[in-house]
Amino acid sequence: MKKSTIWFLLIFTIAGWVVFGDTIIFPGRPALSAQAPDGVNLYAIHCGACHAQGGNIINPALPVKGSAKMKSLAVFIAYNRNPLKADGSKGVMPAFPKDKISDQEMKLIYDHSLTLPGTRK
Ligand code: HEC
Structure with a gap:
């Protein structure tokens, strides 16, 4: 094999790791680029600390x-x-103005909230 061919294959292999390595190592996980903010993430970031599972850790009555x-x-x-x-x-509860959570993000959070089990039936 020519030296240049070996280099070519080596660089190709490394590039492949960089691009697909994450998916090969963690097959169940979507590629990072696919992790756009969705209702699950947004809820976890903004609401989950106080409202785990759709409940209320601070005021369980609400x-x-x-x-x-x-x-x-x-x-x-x-x-x-x-x-x-x-x-x-x-x-x-803190207020969430538009610059923190947009209307579109609110819809994602709302839709996700409706699926939560809550702690009170
Ligand atoms: C720092 C804690 C905290 C965070 C963060 C928080 N909440 Fe709350 N939430 C509360 C508390 C405490 C109450 C009860 C009312 C009060 O004391 O303000 C409440 C009440 C509520 C209620 C019920 C109100 C009622 O009167 O029935 C909803 C719905 C709600 N929160 C949604 C959300 C959503 C959606 C988010 C995220 C965007 C969020 N909360 C973030 C603490 C929090």
């Missing part, structure tokens, strides 16, 4: 699951932009 704020996407977004308690006072 879980995501079964909340009146889940009635529609519009109600859900309005609540997340300005989360006030039933008596109109500011609770513990």
